[in-house]
Amino acid sequence: MPHRPLRRRVRDIASGVEGELMAVVNENVACAGVEYWMEPAYIRAVSGREFTTSVANVQPA
Template sequence: MAEVYEYVPHALLYKRVRDIASGAKGVLMAVVHQNVSDTAIEHWVDLAYIRLPSGRETTTVVTNIEATA
């Protein structure tokens, strides 16, 4: 299994967003097309990397993010 990923452009990059699933709020730092499988069958998703106010980053599926004020 190849450990390949690719950065994806996104309209909300470096803007404040909220993860709908967890309610976490922060700044969208990157969107990455990434292989998340742990088997021989590859499973690719677009992951959003959100930097929280604490400085830690969390990930969620990019379809789970929305802009906040």
């Protein structure tokens, strides 16, 4: 999904970790036949590892 700080340096306010925002996706996490959609943000930390967080936790660094 398009997101303003895509490919820019961001901070995950939940963990305090900074990195580059790689992607924001609209993901169906259905369970027991009930659809539930969420938008995780994928951030690549300086170490090179990517982690996910809620898109609401992303702010420019």
